[in-house]
Amino acid sequence: MEILDPAACHRLLRSVPVGRLVHTYGGLPAIRMVxxxxxxxxxxxxxxEGDKLRVAERGDVVAFEADDVDTERHTGWTVTAIGHLSVVSADETAALRRTLPLHSWLPLDDPYLVRLGIESINGRRLVPWGQRPRSA
Structure with a gap:
């Protein structure tokens, strides 16, 4: 297992299109794929409209996880980011829609943009057996 530095975590997050938002819903953990x-x-x-928007409107602290796993080669990585969620303003939403490749798999008539400000990020990578660090 390799502990990843923040720069590697950001690079890996950029490499996948789907992650999991972890928040509290009714006092219990909730995980939503986005x-x-x-x-x-x-x-x-x-x-x-829904629980993710309400969490963002309140500014709750949430976790976000993304990963990639190769079950054949027994390799992969996971990255977890933690921070406050917020709703992006209407003016900034228009600008972001022009510059970022944003899309939703769900048919949303007038979607809101939500932002997680990353305050903490960490990750781990499972490296192939032959590439593992040797003990001294």
Whole structure:
């Protein structure tokens, strides 16, 4: 297992289109799959009315996880980002829609953009057996 530095974590997040938003819903953990883009030190995704929008309107602290696993080769990585969620303003939404490859898999008539300001990020990579560090 290799511990990843923040720069590697950001690079890996940019390499996949789907992640998982982890928040609290009714006092219990909730995990929602979202397609997203990374914009500098933030994660941006579209949403409609519902629990993700309410969490963003409140500014809750959430976790976001993305990964990639090769089950044949027993390799892969996982990255977790933590921060406050917020709703992107209407003016900034228009600008981001022009510059970022944002889309939603769901048919949303008038989606909101939500942003996770990354305050903490960490990741791990499972390296092939032959590439593992040797003990001294």
């Amino acid at each position: 397609n997203f883009v990374v914009d500098d030190d933030t994660i941006v995704f579209s949403t409609g």
